[in-house]
Amino acid sequence: MASASLPMQKSRSQPRSVSFTxxxxxxxxxxxxxxxxxxxxxxxxxxxxxxxxxxxxxxxVLMVIWFLHLRSSGFSLKWSACFAFLMLGVFTAxxxxxxxxxxxxxxxxxxxxxxxxxxxxxxxxxERERGLQPLATAALALSLGIVARPPVILACILLSLVIFLxxxxxxxxxxxxxxxxxxxxxxxxxxxGFLELVWPGGLVSKVWDLGYVGExxxxxxxxxxxxxxxRSSATLxxxxxxxxxxxxxxxxxxxxxxxxxxxxxxxxxxxxRSLPGRLTIxxxxxxxxxxxxxxxxxxxxxxxxxxxxxxxxxxxxxxVDLVK
Amino acid sequence: MVxxxxxxLLGQLLLHKKxxxxxxxxxxxxxxxxxxxxxxxxxxxxxWVKPLDFYRVLADHFQLEFVHLTEHPVDASLFQANAHxxxxxxxxxxxxxxxxxxxxxxxEPYSAELLARFAGREDVRFVVSSKFDVLWELQRVVGHxxxxxxxxxxxxxxxxxxxxIVMTRTQKRALxxxxxxxxxxxxxxxxxSAIVFNGLVNGFLLVSFLFRTLLxxxxxxxxxxxxxxxxxxxxxxxxxxxxxxxxxxxxxxxRVLPILAAALKALNYPPSKLDIxxxxxxxxxxxxxxxxxxxxxxxxxxxxVPHSEPRTKPKACNYALRLARGKYLTxxxxxxxxxxDQLKKVVAAFRKxxxxxxxxxxxxxxxxxxENWLTxxxxxxxxxxxxxxxxxxxxxxxxxPLGGTSNHFDLNKLRRVGAWDPFNVTEDADLGLRFAxxxxxxxxxxxxTYEEANSHLPNWIRQRSRWIKGYIQTWLVNMRHPLRLxxxxxxxGFLSFxxxxxxxxxxxxxxxxxxxxFVAWLVTRTGELQRFFPPAILFVSLANLIVGxxxxxxxxxxxxxxxxxxxxxxxxxxVPGYWLxxxxxxxxGLWQLVHNPFYWEKTVHGISKFTDAEIAIAASKR
Numbered sequence: 042m043a044s045a046s047l048p049m050q051k052s053r054s055q056p057r058s059v060s061f062t063x064x065x066x067x068x069x070x071x072x073x074x075x076x077x078x079x080x081x082x083x084x085x086x087x088x089x090x091x092x093x094x095x096x097x098x099x100x101x102v103l104m105v106i107w108f109l110h111l112r113s114s115g116f117s118l119k120w121s122a123c124f125a126f127l128m129l130g131v132f133t134a135x136x137x138x139x140x141x142x143x144x145x146x147x148x149x150x151x152x153x154x155x156x157x158x159x160x161x162x163x164x165x166x167x168e169r170e171r172g173l174q175p176l177a178t179a180a181l182a183l184s185l186g187i188v189a190r191p192p193v194i195l196a197c198i199l200l201s202l203v204i205f206l207x208x209x210x211x212x213x214x215x216x217x218x219x220x221x222x223x224x225x226x227x228x229x230x231x232x233x234g235f236l237e238l239v240w241p242g243g244l245v246s247k248v249w250d251l252g253y254v255g256e257x258x259x260x261x262x263x264x265x266x267x268x269x270x271x272r273s274s275a276t277l278x279x280x281x282x283x284x285x286x287x288x289x290x291x292x293x294x295x296x297x298x299x300x301x302x303x304x305x306x307x308x309x310x311x312x313x314r315s316l317p318g319r320l321t322i323x324x325x326x327x328x329x330x331x332x333x334x335x336x337x338x339x340x341x342x343x344x345x346x347x348x349x350x351x352x353x354x355x356x357x358x359x360x361v362d363l364v365k
Numbered sequence: 366m367v368x369x370x371x372x373x374l375l376g377q378l379l380l381h382k383k384x385x386x387x388x389x390x391x392x393x394x395x396x397x398x399x400x401x402x403x404x405x406x407x408x409x410x411x412x413w414v415k416p417l418d419f420y421r422v423l424a425d426h427f428q429l430e431f432v433h434l435t436e437h438p439v440d441a442s443l444f445q446a447n448a449h450x451x452x453x454x455x456x457x458x459x460x461x462x463x464x465x466x467x468x469x470x471x472x473e474p475y476s477a478e479l480l481a482r483f484a485g486r487e488d489v490r491f492v493v494s495s496k497f498d499v500l501w502e503l504q505r506v507v508g509h510x511x512x513x514x515x516x517x518x519x520x521x522x523x524x525x526x527x528x529x530i531v532m533t534r535t536q537k538r539a540l541x542x543x544x545x546x547x548x549x550x551x552x553x554x555x556x557x558s559a560i561v562f563n564g565l566v567n568g569f570l571l572v573s574f575l576f577r578t579l580l581x582x583x584x585x586x587x588x589x590x591x592x593x594x595x596x597x598x599x600x601x602x603x604x605x606x607x608x609x610x611x612x613x614x615x616x617x618x619x620r621v622l623p624i625l626a627a628a629l630k631a632l633n634y635p636p637s638k639l640d641i642x643x644x645x646x647x648x649x650x651x652x653x654x655x656x657x658x659x660x661x662x663x664x665x666x667x668x669x670v671p672h673s674e675p676r677t678k679p680k681a682c683n684y685a686l687r688l689a690r691g692k693y694l695t696x697x698x699x700x701x702x703x704x705x706d707q708l709k710k711v712v713a714a715f716r717k718x719x720x721x722x723x724x725x726x727x728x729x730x731x732x733x734x735x736e737n738w739l740t741x742x743x744x745x746x747x748x749x750x751x752x753x754x755x756x757x758x759x760x761x762x763x764x765x766p767l768g769g770t771s772n773h774f775d776l777n778k779l780r781r782v783g784a785w786d787p788f789n790v791t792e793d794a795d796l797g798l799r800f801a802x803x804x805x806x807x808x809x810x811x812x813x814t815y816e817e818a819n820s821h822l823p824n825w826i827r828q829r830s831r832w833i834k835g836y837i838q839t840w841l842v843n844m845r846h847p848l849r850l851x852x853x854x855x856x857x858g859f860l861s862f863x864x865x866x867x868x869x870x871x872x873x874x875x876x877x878x879x880x881x882x883f884v885a886w887l888v889t890r891t892g893e894l895q896r897f898f899p900p901a902i903l904f905v906s907l908a909n910l911i912v913g914x915x916x917x918x919x920x921x922x923x924x925x926x927x928x929x930x931x932x933x934x935x936x937x938x939x940v941p942g943y944w945l946x947x948x949x950x951x952x953x954g955l956w957q958l959v960h961n962p963f964y965w966e967k968t969v970h971g972i973s974k975f976t977d978a979e980i981a982i983a984a985s986k987r
Contacts, residue, residue: 174585177923181578184915217931224922224937228915236907239887 093137099151100132107334110162116341120348127352128334130359135276135326149190150324154331156182156189157303160197161332164296165339167204176205176221184225192320193328196306198226200299273322275358276329282354283333286347292340300332375404375426382422384414401604402637403475410636412662416495419663420472424493427474432460434470434498441506443467449507453688455479456499460492472496500666500688512671515683519783525845526799528789528838531962533845559897566875567905573868574913576861580757581749581920585927590756591718591725592811593710601709603635609708610691610776614644614681618699619655620971620980621817626659627983628702633709639664644685646670675963679785679792686784695773700970702732702979703771703814710812711773723778723805724797727771728752731818733975734930739825740818740973741936742943747818748924751809754865759809763861764801764854766794766839771814778805788963789842791835798843798862802853817973822946824969829950831966834958836870873951876944883910914941 108125159182167175179201186194379385396407424431443459455478457471483489520527550558647669670681728751734744758765785792819825851859921937
């Protein structure tokens with residue numbers, strides 16, 4: 042198919058704009074408003090309205106951020122808006138259908154998704170440039186790992202180790218590389234550990250919500266294939282489509298390998314009952330959704346057809362999740 | 366007019382008088398061709414002939430009389446008040462008036478500007494004098510006027526931007542209302558007031574920390590800020606380079622003079638196009654004598670600044686600015702070691718950036734980073750400031766608070782904005798803001814100047830308290846009319862000014878107030894404090910404490926990693942201790958702002974244990 046209207050409007054050689062436009066400002070204000078809405082709805086609305094309203098507000102926050110990211114990645118306004126609105130639907134559907142809806146539970150699940158999104162984006166950045174920026178982004182993201190669940194944190198730490206320590210070893214030695222990669226995370230962990238010690242049941246427990254189990258990924262030691270596939274079928278289809286588009290566009294690289302590693306690791310580690318804060322099916326669905334978004338933002342498809350296919354699948358996923 | 370009879374070539378004349386050898390003449394001619402300078406300037410800059418001998422020969426060359434102005438001083442009554450800058454620029458002075466003829470003493474009888482100035486004047490005759498005599502006499506006669514101009518020009522030209530008044534009446538009233546209101550609300554509504562105060566402070570600090578993280582993250586990219594490559598430097602023909610003025614303000618620093626002289630001589634720039642001025646206080650005899658004893662070549666001039674208050678570096682620079690002859694001008698501190706290519710890089714950068722650029726800042730760092738804990742911390746801080754923050758501010762096109770040295774100005778634009786504020790003790794930061802407010806661009810170039818980091822704590826506290834005092838002055842000056850500032854620099858510039866300059870002041874002053882309650886809570890576990898920290902504010906406070914502190918430590922690490930100072934990485938973990946010192950300095954600066962606002966806390970240089978080695982290296986190069 043000829044690319045009559047290419048999604049990529051900007052030239053690759055153009056430096057990325059960092060200017061804070063008025064439009065971006067308005068969108069961020071919308072995001073802050075929506076976030077406040079999420080918080081308010083926890084107190085104001087009735088049970089059903091609260092779930093729907095909260096899910097929608099949180100999805101708006103995610104949509105705005107993702108839209109801005111797509112634009113900064115070089116996506117055209119048209120396709121960025123299209124994807125953002127479709128993902129608004131997908132996120133709302135996924136959040137509404139989560140088995141144990143509620144602010145704190147979502148926080149952890151969304152945290153897992155955001156964390157994976159950032160790590161995949163870092164991988165993409167690392168593929169493009171070898172400087173300090175991907176490493177710094179990974180390190181800062183790891184320090185925010187408190188919002189994710191332990192299996193996801195573990196997977197991302199392993200992934201970072203594989204990617205960055207090998208690269209940086211030649212420059213400043215292993216210790217320097219280790220410090221550059223893990224200092225923020227270690228400092229946060231030490232400070233949080235200290236706080237947990239002097240203030241038991243405080244911040245860490247609240248955010249991590251270790252007591253929450255949700256619908257687990259295993260029965261005994263057996264993986265619940267049927268439940269995972271049934272509950273996540275729409276999201277899996279979206280991810281598969283995005284990966285297929287990347288294969289077609291010849292974008293496949295370390296980012297995709299990293300994603301596959303993450304997915305396999307999470308599924309395997311999901312079977313470990315002894316791990317605290319284990320992964321639920323809802324977490325996995327959000328991780329998959331965010332991964333699809335990240336893979337799209339890392340390197341936007343250049344063909345009109347690719348964008349159209351992803352849009353159709355995203356819309357279908359949204360509908361299937363809502364109807365189910 | 367200058368007569369034009371048959372002249373013997375200057376080079377031949379110097380050769381004939383055995384002041385240079387024929388090999389030197391050949392070399393001078395080759396350099397003249399390469400540098401695009403006049404032969405006389407090349408020979409003087411090469412240091413082969415004593416200036417006095419040279420100017421005598423120059424007089425012979427033009428068949429003019431040579432006059433020793435120190436023995437036959439000028440008639441001050443002939444000076445025209447509006448021509449003082451012209452005298453300095455074209456190196457001439459009205460010397461005598463006899464029988465209706467005006468005698469002009471000049472060091473450049475061949476200057477096209479001079480000839481054009483007196484074209485058609487039959488009543489004008491010329492005599493030749495040394496450049497140093499001309500400048501000496503100029504300062505003797507109009508030094509006081511220059512000094513007055515240096516002190517009061519900005520206050521007269523743009524009083525709203527002068528820090529000569531610390532706070533305007535409106536600002537005093539606003540502060541009074543805030544203080545009285547704050548005290549009353551704390552008396553009558555202590556809990557609510559404390560909550561509001563906590564919320565505002567923690568919210569501001571959180572945003573300020575996020576902004577700094579963003580700046581740092583941007584600077585981690587391979588390409589950020591202005592970059593001039595070696596190839597671009599090599600591509601510039603020396604003949605196309607303009608005259609470059611270098612000001613070196615010094616006070617009681619004879620020890621480090623050899624380091625500076627060696628560093629300036631090592632600059633990759635045609636010496637004949639350098640206009641270097643050692644700016645010394647007239648009562649600083651030890652440094653003046655040391656400068657004379659070094660017998661520096663003719664590119665170096667000693668400018669003696671007459672005594673007047675305030676005795677500050679910006680006042681000295683303003684004074685010397687009147688004598689500067691370059692197209693561009695830079696400032697170096699006494700102990701600075703600039704990258705040899707720096708001037709050429711800046712010229713290339715000015716050409717790249719176009720006509721709206723007023724200043725280009727080079728990166729600063731330290732040659733004695735490994736001396737002790739304080740110098741390591743200082744290096745971490747400077748790496749963060751100059752390698753991470755400033756290039757990102759440049760990229761965002763928001764006001765850049767300039768560093769104290771190695772800022773390179775377009776001289777015309779510098780004069781147009783009123784030059785430095787002599788009453789502001791961080792005149793550099795203030796100037797960066799003033800350029801932005803006038804719509805000029807300030808950029809950062811990839812060239813480093815190495816300085817001596819403060820290795821003694823009392824000296825460090827003095828320097829830092831001056832910096833914070835100056836930052837408060839700068840903030841107060843710019844916030845006299847917040848809406849006007851907003852209009853001039855836009856929302857991005859306004860917010861970055863608040864977060865960067867305001868954030869630096871506030872974080873220094875507020876740090877103890879954040880640490881003390883936390884430690885008190887840890888020790889006593891009192892529930893009393895919970896009343897002042899509702900959940901939302903507690904969350905932000907903890908985010909500041911945990912993520913904020915961790916990230917700020919990490920940003921320092923990134924900065925030194927970018928500079929490849931990997932040995933300093935573990936030192937970054939001790940940065941919170943350094944912040945405590947900053948707080949001490951911040952309160953000292955605040956106290957001084959109230960009691961002695963224009964006092965310049967002198968930073969003593971040459972006290973590093975690395976200095977002896979640097980002096981030895983400099984001596985070996987002479």
